[in-house]
Structures are given as C-alpha cells and as structure tokens.
Amino acid sequence: MRPPQPSFPIERFRLDNGLRVVLSPDRSAPVVAVAVYYDVGFRSEPEGFTGFAHLFEHMMFQGSANVAKREHGDLVMGNGGVLNGSTSPDYTNYFEVMPSSGLEMALFLEADRMRSLNLTQENLDNQISVVKEEVRVNVLNRPYGGFPWIWMADLMFDSFPNAHNGYGSFVDLESATLEAAADFFDRYYPPSNAVLAVVGDFDSDEAGTLIRRHFDDIPERPAPARPSFAEPPPDGPRHLTRYDHHAPTPAAAVGYRIPDPIDRLPDVLALEVLSEMLTGTDAAPLRKRLVRDEGAATAVTAWMGVFGGSVGPFERDPSRMQFVAYYPEAASLTSILAALEEEVARVATEPDSAALERVLNEMTGAYLRRVDSFMSRALTIAPLELHRGNAEQVNELPGLLAGIGPVEIVAAAGRLDPQGRAVLEVRPGERA
Amino acid sequence: MTIPEPQLFPSIRLPRVTRRALDSGLAVAAVRRPGVPMVEIRLRIPIATRTMGDNGVKRVLARTLLSGTTRRDDGEIADEVQAAGGSLGVSADSDAVTISGSALRSHLPDLLAVVGDVLTGAAFPRARVRNQRDRLAQELVIKRSDPQTVVGDALARRMYPSHPYGLGLPTATALARAGSKAVRLLRDRSLHPAAASLVLVGDVAPARAIDMAAVALAGWRGGSGGNPVPAPPGSATGPITIIDRPGAVQTNIRLGARAPMRADPDYPALALAELVYGGYFGSRLSANVREDKGYSYSPTSGVRHRRSASTLTIAANVASEVTGAALVEILYELGRITTLPIGEDELERARRYRSGVLMMSIQTQAGLAGQISRLAGAGLDERYLRDLPKALGKVTTTDALAAARVWLRPTSLAVLMLGDASRIRPQVEPLGEVEVVGR
Numbered sequence: 001m002r003p004p005q006p007s008f009p010i011e012r013f014r015l016d017n018g019l020r021v022v023l024s025p026d027r028s029a030p031v032v033a034v035a036v037y038y039d040v041g042f043r044s045e046p047e048g049f050t051g052f053a054h055l056f057e058h059m060m061f062q063g064s065a066n067v068a069k070r071e072h073g074d075l076v077m078g079n080g081g082v083l084n085g086s087t088s089p090d091y092t093n094y095f096e097v098m099p100s101s102g103l104e105m106a107l108f109l110e111a112d113r114m115r116s117l118n119l120t121q122e123n124l125d126n127q128i129s130v131v132k133e134e135v136r137v138n139v140l141n142r143p144y145g146g147f148p149w150i151w152m153a154d155l156m157f158d159s160f161p162n163a164h165n166g167y168g169s170f171v172d173l174e175s176a177t178l179e180a181a182a183d184f185f186d187r188y189y190p191p192s193n194a195v196l197a198v199v200g201d202f203d204s205d206e207a208g209t210l211i212r213r214h215f216d217d218i219p220e221r222p223a224p225a226r227p228s229f230a231e232p233p234p235d236g237p238r239h240l241t242r243y244d245h246h247a248p249t250p251a252a253a254v255g256y257r258i259p260d261p262i263d264r265l266p267d268v269l270a271l272e273v274l275s276e277m278l279t280g281t282d283a284a285p286l287r288k289r290l291v292r293d294e295g296a297a298t299a300v301t302a303w304m305g306v307f308g309g310s311v312g313p314f315e316r317d318p319s320r321m322q323f324v325a326y327y328p329e330a331a332s333l334t335s336i337l338a339a340l341e342e343e344v345a346r347v348a349t350e351p352d353s354a355a356l357e358r359v360l361n362e363m364t365g366a367y368l369r370r371v372d373s374f375m376s377r378a379l380t381i382a383p384l385e386l387h388r389g390n391a392e393q394v395n396e397l398p399g400l401l402a403g404i405g406p407v408e409i410v411a412a413a414g415r416l417d418p419q420g421r422a423v424l425e426v427r428p429g430e431r432a
Numbered sequence: 433m434t435i436p437e438p439q440l441f442p443s444i445r446l447p448r449v450t451r452r453a454l455d456s457g458l459a460v461a462a463v464r465r466p467g468v469p470m471v472e473i474r475l476r477i478p479i480a481t482r483t484m485g486d487n488g489v490k491r492v493l494a495r496t497l498l499s500g501t502t503r504r505d506d507g508e509i510a511d512e513v514q515a516a517g518g519s520l521g522v523s524a525d526s527d528a529v530t531i532s533g534s535a536l537r538s539h540l541p542d543l544l545a546v547v548g549d550v551l552t553g554a555a556f557p558r559a560r561v562r563n564q565r566d567r568l569a570q571e572l573v574i575k576r577s578d579p580q581t582v583v584g585d586a587l588a589r590r591m592y593p594s595h596p597y598g599l600g601l602p603t604a605t606a607l608a609r610a611g612s613k614a615v616r617l618l619r620d621r622s623l624h625p626a627a628a629s630l631v632l633v634g635d636v637a638p639a640r641a642i643d644m645a646a647v648a649l650a651g652w653r654g655g656s657g658g659n660p661v662p663a664p665p666g667s668a669t670g671p672i673t674i675i676d677r678p679g680a681v682q683t684n685i686r687l688g689a690r691a692p693m694r695a696d697p698d699y700p701a702l703a704l705a706e707l708v709y710g711g712y713f714g715s716r717l718s719a720n721v722r723e724d725k726g727y728s729y730s731p732t733s734g735v736r737h738r739r740s741a742s743t744l745t746i747a748a749n750v751a752s753e754v755t756g757a758a759l760v761e762i763l764y765e766l767g768r769i770t771t772l773p774i775g776e777d778e779l780e781r782a783r784r785y786r787s788g789v790l791m792m793s794i795q796t797q798a799g800l801a802g803q804i805s806r807l808a809g810a811g812l813d814e815r816y817l818r819d820l821p822k823a824l825g826k827v828t829t830t831d832a833l834a835a836a837r838v839w840l841r842p843t844s845l846a847v848l849m850l851g852d853a854s855r856i857r858p859q860v861e862p863l864g865e866v867e868v869v870g871r
Contacts, residue, residue: 004469029795030442066433077714078781080788099788101438108436129726137749141682143577248577283507298570358514365517365536368468372796
C-alpha cells in the first residue's frame with residue numbers, strides 16, 4: 001500500500017530580528033492555532049537552578065508591558081480560545097488556539113511578552129508557590145510520581161544538563177531571584193532564538209502583515225550559543241531501585257540511548273517502529289507474552305524521548321527511549337528483562353514482515369489523526385522548524401515510515417544492547 | 433498600545449449530518465470531513481447497570497469484547513485493526529458501553545467487519561476473561577492508590593447514596609464475580625442495537641459509509657428502547673468529611689452538588705455562572721486561589737452530564753498547611769457568586785469561552801465524532817452545537833445570578849477532603865461540623 005501522504009502547505013520567512021516564522025493555512029474550520037517555541041528547556045538551566053526553565057515558563061503568563069497579570073488568559077479565553085505552555089528538555093512552548101477572528105490578538109500577546117516581559121517579586125513568589133503545588137500533585141503526593149522521567153534522567157546520564165530533575169528541587173525553586181529571571185529572559189528569549197508557527201483559518205499575506213506589524217520592532221539580540229550536551233555512551237548496564245510509599249505495586253522502566261533524533265531520524269524511527277512491533281497491541285510479542293500469556297505484567301508500553309513526540313522525539317542528542325512495565329510481583333523483574341532481551345533478539349533474527357507492515361499502517365493512522373488537529377499540527381511544525389529547520393517533515397513522516405524495512409528493524413534491534421541499558425525499578429513501600 | 437481584540441465572533445459551522453435508521457433500530461449518523469484520509473467511528477450502546485455487581489460485569493464485558501469471536505481470536509482482531517491503520521477500544525461508564533475506533537479511509541470496511549463480528553459473535557473465552565479481569569483488578573489497585581481517585585469515589589458515594597452514579601469503581605469482590613458466564617448474560621440482556629447510535633466521521637461519502645455499516649452490522653439485532661437509570665433523589669450534603677491519609681503533603685479538597693441537565697432551561701445560565709466561578713483558567717477561583725494566594729496549581733470546577741443527572745464538582749489540591757485557608761476562599765467565592773451581581777464583562781468572557789471551546793471541539797474528525805455521539809447519548813443532536821451558543825447569548829447577568837443562587841449555594845454542596853487529618857482538622861473545624869473517617 002502506498003502510504004497516504006499529507007500535503008499541508010508550508011510557507012516560511014524570517015524577520016530582521018531573527019524570528020523564524022512558519023505558516024500553514026487550512027480554511028476547513030474557523031479556528032487558528034498560534035505557537036511560539038523558544039530554543040531553551042531544562043537542559044539549559046544553570047547548576048543550582050534546577051526547575052528554573054519551567055518556573056520561567058510560568059512567569060511568561062504574569063504580564064508584559066501592555067498586558068496586566070491574568071490579562072493574557074482573560075483575553076484569549078474571553079474571546080473563545082484556549083492557551084497553555086510547557087517545558088521540555090530542549091524547548092519551551094506557548095500556544096493559543098482561537099476562533100480565527102482572534103489571530104491578531106494572539107500575535108499581539110505573544111509579541112508583547114517576547115518584547116517586554118514584566119517580572120515582579122510578588123508574581124515570582126506567587127508562581128514559586130504554584131509550581132510547588134504542581135510538583136506536589138504530580139510527583140510527591142501520588143503513586144509513581146516522576147516515574148520514569150525524573151529518575152531515568154538521573155540514572156542514564158551523568159552531566160548536570162542531562163541528569164538533573166527538570167521540575168527542580170524546592171530549595172532551588174525558593175532561591176530563584178528576579179535578577180536571574182531577567183537574565184534568563186535576556187539570554188534565551190530573543191526573537192532569534194524562537195520559531196512562530198501559525199496553523200489554520202487565515203490568509204497567508206494577511207497573516208504575514210500582522211506578524212510584521214507586531215513582531216518586527218522587537219529588538220534583535222544574539223541567539224545564545226548552544227553548548228553540546230553530548231555524553232559518552234554508558235560504560236555498562238545501570239540499575240537503580242527507588243522506593244515509593246504511595247505505589248501499590250512494582251514498576252520498571254528500561255532505558256536505552258538512541259541515535260541523534262535530528263541527524264539520524266530514520267534510525268530513531270526504526271527504533272520506534274520496533275518498540276511498537278513489540279508492545280503496540282495485546283498481540284504484539286512482548287506484550288502478548290508478559291501480559292496476555294504469562295500474566296507476569298499488567299501493562300507494557302514504550303515511548304521515545306522524555307515525553308514522547310510525533311516525528312521522533314523533539315529533542316537533541318543525547319536522547320533516550322524506554323520500555324515501561326507494571327507488574328504485581330517484584331520478583332518478576334528478572335523474567336521481564338529476560339523476555340525483553342529474547343523478544344528483541346527474535347526480531348533481530350527473524351523480523352516478521354507482515355507485522356512490520358501492520359505496524360507501519362497503525363503508526364501512519366495514529367500520526368494522521370494527531371495532525372488532523374490544528375493545535376497538534378502547530379505543535380509539530382514549530383519544533384520541526386526550531387530543531388531541524390524542516391517544518392516540511394510534518395508531511396514526510398508516512399514516507400519516512402514506509403522506508404523502514406526488515407533490514408532497518410534488524411539494525412534497530414541490534415542497538416538495544418543489554419550492556420547499555422538502564423533499569424529503573426520502583427518498589428512499593430519504604431526502603432527496607 | 434491598544435490591544436487588537438477581535439470584533440467578530442465567528443458563528444459555528446454546523447456539520448451536515450446524514451442519518452439513517454437500520455432495520456435493527458440502530459441510528460446511524462455520518463459526516464464527511466476530509467481533513468486527513470481517516471474515518472472515526474463511535475458506537476454507543478446504552479447499558480444502564482444498577483448494582484456494583486453489574487458494574488463490574490459491564491467493565492469486564494468492555495475489556496473482553498475484543499477478546500475473540502467464533503471467527504477470530506483476540507490476536508487476529510488486534511492484527512486486523514492494526515493493518516487497517518486503526519485503533520479500536522471499548523469503554524464503559526454508568527450509562528453505556530462505547531466502542532471507539534478509527535481506520536485509514538481505504539480500510540473502513542475492514543474495521544467495520546471486526547466491529548460487526550464482535551457484536552454478534554463475541555465468545556468471551558474463559559481464559560481471556562480471567563486474564564483481563566485480573567489485569568483490570570490490578571489497574572484498579574493502582575487507581576485506588578491515587579488520592580484524586582479515592583476522593584472522587586468518596587464524593588460520588590456521598591452525593592448519590594444507593595444510586596448507580598454513587599457506585600464508583602468496581603470493587604475487587606464485584607470483579608471476582610464477573611466471570612465469562614455473567615458477561616455473556618449481560619451481553620444477551622443488553623448489548624443490542626435498538627437504542628444504540630453509530631457515528632461515522634471522516635474522509636468518506638456519508639451515504640457510502642452508512643451502506644458499509646449496514647452491511648457489516650446486518651446480523652446485529654435485538655433489544656428494545658433504552659432503559660436509563662432512574663433520576664437520583666436530591667444530593668446529600670452532611671458534615672465536612674476528612675478522609676484520613678496520614679503523612680500526606682497535600683489535601684485533595686472536593687465539593688459537589690447537583691447541576692441542571694443540558695435540556696434544563698436553567699442550564700445555560702448556570703453554565704456561565706459556573707465558568708465565572710471556577711470552570712476555566714480565567715475564573716474567580718483560579719484568580720484567587722492560584723494567581724493571588726498560590727495555594728493550588730489548578731483549582732477548578734466543572735459540570736459532568738450523565739443520562740439521568742448532572743453533577744457539579746469543585747476541586748483543589750492544596751498544601752496541607754493551607755487547607756483551611758483554601759477552603760475559606762472556595763466558600764467565599766461561592767458566597768460571592770450567589771449574593772453579588774456578576775459583571776457584564778465577566779459573563780461575556782465566559783460566554784465566548786464556552787462557545788469557542790465548542791467550536792474548537794469539532795475541528796477534528798475525532799472531536800466531531802465524539803460530540804455527536806455524546807449528544808446522541810443525551811437524546812440530542814448536532815443542532816445543540818448551534819442552539820447552546822444561542823441560548824448562552826441570551827443569558828443576562830440577572831439570569832446568571834439567579835441560577836447561581838439555586839445551584840451554587842455554599843450550604844447545598846457536599847464537602848470532602850483527603851489528607852492528613854491530624855494537620856488539617858484543626859484548620860477546618862471552625863468552618864463547620866467535621867467528621868474524620870478512614871479510607
């Protein structure tokens with residue numbers, strides 16, 4: 001079967017201040033999505049400032065020269081839209097999805113905070129409290145909080161940028177200062193370090209005029225030098241056991257380093273296809289064996305990068321993938337790891353081309369469903385342009401998948417070397 | 433600088449829905465929505481269970497419906513759906529079992545063939561039922577370790593005592609009794625097309641999609657009209673209940689009350705009052721408890737509609753040491769919205785937000801399919817997508833205040849919280865009668 005290929009239009013230009021802009025009009029619904037991606041995430045936090053990139057993301061909603069605290073949200077939602085932001089290892093994003101008549105306002109709001117963010121001590125103190133409650137609800141007061149992303153970073157990597165907790169410690173959060181926030185903004189939030197993507201119901205010429213009207217006069221500042229985060233490959237298998245007194249049953253994540261998601265995307269996609277072949281459905285061999293037949297585990301899944309992605313993870317090197325299992329008996333971990341190794345080896349020796357074909361169809365369908373949404377499409381196009389200068393990849397995923405054959409799957413299986421894996425184990429209760 | 437606020441608010445583009453009732457009584461609705469070369473399906477079968485035992489059986493039925501038929505085993509079903517570029521899942525709630533799926537446009541008949549096969553020939557093999565039941569039991573153990581699930585279940589029990597909506601997650605005992613025989617009995621009794629609705633949305637001609645469904649589901653017959661659960665009596669309140677969770681670093685506060693149903697003439701006004709109160713990030717609750725006090729990451733309220741009752745919930749997860757202070761603010765905002773006029777601008781923002789979210793919810797194939805299916809479950813159709821914004825447009829500040837006075841009275845809400853009783857009891861005692869219970 002020839003893979004159905006989307007053909008979303010991609011138009012790009014760059015303002016004199018360095019802001020990269022990508023437009024992808026789609027007039028099928030009176031809705032528009034605006035996304036701004038800054039090329040900074042928690043990997044760029046200075047030592048002693050864990051959680052700063054995320055705390056800063058919160059400060060971006062606290063007002064700017066022409067917009068009072070809370071006014072940004074009131075304007076977007078009060079005109080029928082939704083908004084949010086998020087922080088990842090290698091980007092921080094902000095977006096609005098609105099009835100299409102709200103396009104200029106969304107652009108104005110993004111431009112105003114890019115030009116002149118308003119930072120006050122009162123708002124900083126307030127947002128430190130809010131972030132601490134966010135950490136309590138998502139990490140400290142629930143079972144499997146921070147599993148696997150926070151602890152897996154610590155286990156798999158050694159350098160501060162790659163290994164530290166992106167949510168941050170309370171000590172670091174409480175020591176955040178206005179001065180540090182102003183420096184962070186100055187350094188990492190110039191227009192030259194950002195991509196603006198607009199998807200949906202608009203005319204490209206008109207949108208271009210509006211974008212120039214609101215963003216052109218933001219002064220140019222140099223984009224920050226981006227250090228390499230590279231680390232040597234792990235020198236052997238790693239294992240960490242954590243005790244979680246909220247968790248009723250054990251769980252484990254098995255992490256592997258993956259090739260550079262930017263330079264070696266086909267290799268990364270082959271790994272994703274492989275993981276889907278092993279765990280995608282109840283009939284997939286690893287899940288079938290552990291969950292359906294043996295009952296050793298109740299759930300087995302896998303994903304790429306820290307938080308997943310859609311055309312490979314939107315991350316720079318070094319990046320990772322992980323298999324995750326939940327299982328009733330702690331003693332099952334050994335056999336679960338053995339099963340993973342055996343099923344990977346089986347694919348490496350006799351790749352099932354019918355299964356491969358099915359998985360490619362499934363992944364293509366899932367991808368098309370995702371980018372059907374203007375919002376998800378904007379949140380795909382923007383990071384593709386930010387990290388890869390290649391927004392067009394939004395149309396290329398089905399074709400890239402179609403290029404993955406049994407040979408590539410065998411090569412991918414060869415990369416899942418047990419000598420390089422990191423096993424993060426969660427056990428219920430307190431340390432004995 | 434003047435903020436370029438939009439002058440016009442686009443009106444919703446109502447989808448063109450093609451409808452046909454099949455001989456079996458199944459109501460089929462189809463919409464052509466090109467977008468991407470996919471088709472979404474939603475098959476909603478009303479199955480109102482009334483006891484914890486039946487709830488468990490219904491959950492297991494949903495989990496095992498795709499576990500094999502007389503013609504396909506579970507692996508073949510999974511493989512065929514995957515080959516169709518699709519997904520297929522079954523969910524159960526208090527009112528219905530819903531089959532949700534998607535497929536590449538070219539593979540829609542394959543997906544429908546699988547659906548038709550499971551509806552008429554699901555075999556519920558004993559080993560598969562046992563396996564799925566054990567997995568479900570384990571998943572529920574994990575869910576019950578999540579404080580937000582625990583307090584949510586407790587609130588449901590408080591609000592709907594001895595009613596199906598108060599049952600919450602099935603117990604281990606209920607699951608243990610849900611064997612393949614019980615599942616087959618429930619299937620024979622209630623998995624019927626007569627009161628069911630099928631929605632198809634995607635890159636396909638509606639008439640052709642309906643033809644395909646008619647062929648694939650031709651053998652599925654039986655049943656009569658739906659038999660929804662009875663409307664529950666008025667919601668109970670009682671003392672402020674602390675569910676003790678020693679050592680908790682946060683308190684999960686929940687308040688609950690009945691809300692008007694979608695067709696209730698009070699609903700548009702209450703929907704706006706509720707949004708102004710806590711229903712979105714621009715609400716008073718969020719402005720006060722999060723953006724001013726910093727007590728909580730996402731204090732929020734919401735209305736959930738079910739077939740026989742709608743429920744209003746207020747939720748805030750707050751640090752243990754500010755539990756009393758946060759409850760004061762939650763109650764203060766309730767007092768304020770029921771006694772003082774709501775501002776025109778506040779109301780207008782809520783109105784636009786609600787209409788905009790509705791418009792955006794149907795931008796995708798999946799979103800539109802889900803909306804039409806949920807509306808069908810409530811006895812409504814796509815005209816609601818146009819009528820609700822219209823009705824919201826007519827709500828005055830006086831109407832909103834009047835609705836708030838009926839539905840948001842601080843004394844008419846049940847108040848529960850899950851947290852460390854030794855730390856939070858002294859904080860909330862001044863605010864009313866308090867009882868402490870175990871988990």
